[in-house]
Amino acid sequence: MPELMIYQSKGEGELFVEQFLQQLTPIASDEVTTTVTIDANQTFQEMDGFGASFTDSSAYLINQVLDNEQRTDLMSKLFDPEDGIGLSVLRNPMGASDYARDLYSYDDLPEHETDMELTQFTISHDEEDIIPLLQKALELNPEIKLMASPWSAPGWMKTSGSMIAGELKKEYYQAYADYFVRYIQAYASHGLVTHAVTPQNEPLFEPMHYPSMLMLAEPQSDFIRNYLKPNFVRNNIDTKILCYDHNWDRPDYPLTVLEGAQEEVDGVAWHWYGGNATAQTEVHQVFSNKEVHFTEGSGGEWIPPFEQAFSNVIRTGIDILRNYSKSFVLWNMALDEHNGPTVPGFGQSTCRGIVQINQQTKELTYTLDYYALAHFSKFIRPKAVRIDSTSSQDLIRSVAFRNTDQSIAIVLFNDAEKAENVAVNLQGTDMLTFRLESKSALSIKINNNISDISVS
Template identity: 30%
Template sequence: MKTFRILALVAALGVGLRSAQAQTRAEWVATTATAGWVAQPAPNVTASAGPADAEIVLTQPLQVIQGFGACFNELGWTSLSALPPADRAKVLRELFAPGVGANFTICRMPIGANDFSRDWYSYDETPDDFAMTHFNIANDEQTLIPFIKQARQYNPKLALWASPWSPPTWMKYNHHYAAAAVRPEQRQAFPLAENGLPADRQGQEGHNLFIQEDKYFAAYALYFAKFIEAYKQQGIPVGMVMPQNEFNSAQIFPSCPWTAAGLARFVGYLGPQMRQHQTRIFFGTMERANEALVDTVLRDPRSAPFIEGVGFQWAGKGAIAGIHQRYPALTLYQSEQECGDGKNDWKYCEYTWTLLKHYIGSGANAYMYWNISLKKGGISRWGWSQNSLVTVDEAAHTYHYNHEYYLLKHLSHYVQPGARRLATTGAFTNLLAFQNPDKSVVLVAQNDHDTDQAVRFRVGGRTVAPVLRAHSFNTLLLK
């Protein structure tokens, strides 16, 4: 009997060892400036107690990752519409179909026109229409609605949130969609930038350009509700709104500066409307490194009961870490990636990696790229050239994915909604780590050196030791 027990124990240990070896296997994909998304030979995963360049801490998981995505802009749709339908379908499948490519699960859209719309419009430009009798989304039926619907064909569970760049013009003190006049040097450099706004009707940071009267607040809250209803009728649920894009910035394109106190007052009207439509409210978008602006809205009794998160972009990256530290339970979004200059070059891709590391490392629960697709040159209606995940050559009816697409895919393809970010220790810090709900571990690492770099990552007592190519991005999936 004793011999039997010993043999059984040895057999069990053998099965356990074989099981551990079988359970720990690695996939590896790499991207360089000359080759995007190339599968690499699977690196060996070994049991090792030796030194490691980075240790992944499994025992103290950090924030939950809700997902990755981009923004549905009108010029994204008009660019994709220049492609043959079959190619357009390939792009949308690559971006949105689960398990195929980017696996986008959460995306943004504008409420009315933004800086990458075809031109200015709102859903109700009839002056003093406080009852929203003339509200309509006819413009969106040509662009945003088919864009979103075709994306949702590939991922019906795609989450969507929205924000306005400007309210209807009659709700603003200057009665204009823009908040800044075009300067002579802008007019010379960008002939498209002209907006017709006189200099004496400009908005200003730290001041409310929205008319601060109860009937305007109530009408604007109703405007949001009508938007939610209209999109729901189209079969498109919008689960969250932010009250104003970049509320500190007076721009030559659709924009509207507010004070934080002004937005807090408006949220007091917006909140009950959105609750009726089961739509959440986040504060944002925050484009300044000023935590006090967030505090104002989170602590104001008019707005505090309704705010469930905050969106940060551009210089707002300087405020996210402090807000996460002081409000650890608050959901935080990186709401818009910095847009580049239309060159879509490798240098900006490397800068994008620093943004990803900063926002996710500072507590962001979701990360949103900006333009999904643009025509070659990436020029907006107001003359601004920007980067995009996809570039369309309208003349040739062809497209290609840009460097930043592959970089974002290095995270979004592997990091599942519900994953937890993991802390890391050690000398090698140029990485992000996550654990998925299925317990697989995702390591995303950059080698920014001019030569190949051998690294050792230890995860739960096992070590994987790839050699990262010079100037490369790498994802290792450990199952």
């Protein structure tokens, strides 16, 4: 057996975060095994990467509550590909979301005033915490791609007159398209390139206790086709436009948008709060030239930690990747001991951050989401291409990629209620056999030299 590097999370709540060398116990040839076969000749999507969001709340906690030493160590553990888990996609709110300390857009006005020329536009709010953290993240990992999504247009553009609920008024479609251009240009002035935007976060959800904006499929198609994309072209902006940005249970929405604005849309963004990841493939089969992205999924108190919650992130992450997604992005990078801060009037939050930062004690805790993301992001690097992986037993879940250095990364999860013996075969050759505990994740990296295998 080869000597293996272990970096493993187990479903019983034990987190092995130290890397060490260990011999795996050989499995007798007559023992029943589940075979996972990797075929590098069958290829699928190219990865952008894995990540989360520097919401206003997350950025405040990391930049203002942590001390310099804590912040430096955390940023390294999040973004450094060698010393950390190498997160490479950041999807941030354009203005306030539910996880912000107050309501704000980039062009707030007194009631009944308008600003068609956006003379009051400013990203000064983001310059305090969010932009410095984005810049530091890019220093640690230059391969990071930035995405942006608004929870609401400025209130004066909407039927509600507020960032809470309402729809975008038709007469402000051009001003809103200009708003996106100003945001992209302002961020670019700080050395931050916006890789992709969506016109609206969760456009079919209109909560009354945090920023939101209803945007049905036909209006979104109209806005993208006749205002947003032409504005990008006029201003020489090559930022990608992703439609939808909502749950798997309404694939009809992106299908409608793509039918009406196919040439102007680069892909579809998905969330996991309803439906099944197979919706990604359903739309991909109709519009195979459009990118698939998973842009938001939060863990929280609705699934008990550790095993159930950890298993859910790993299991669902594998499904997301097997259904053509180029990204796997969770929600808040950091929340406090009360799962906040949240906007005034939000009530009790049940979401979980990638890390928890206690505002009273300043204690920093890495949550199960950090370790779940690590199983993907540590070895599946940007521009990796998904390759075929099949398992002889459905409860041994797998996904595999070939990195640009030609190394092969495989993520496995035992969803069975008992330990299973597993054999991983690459191109028909027995590479490795091992015992995989119930509800445990294992990530394997096979380098150019086939005998050089590391397991995470």
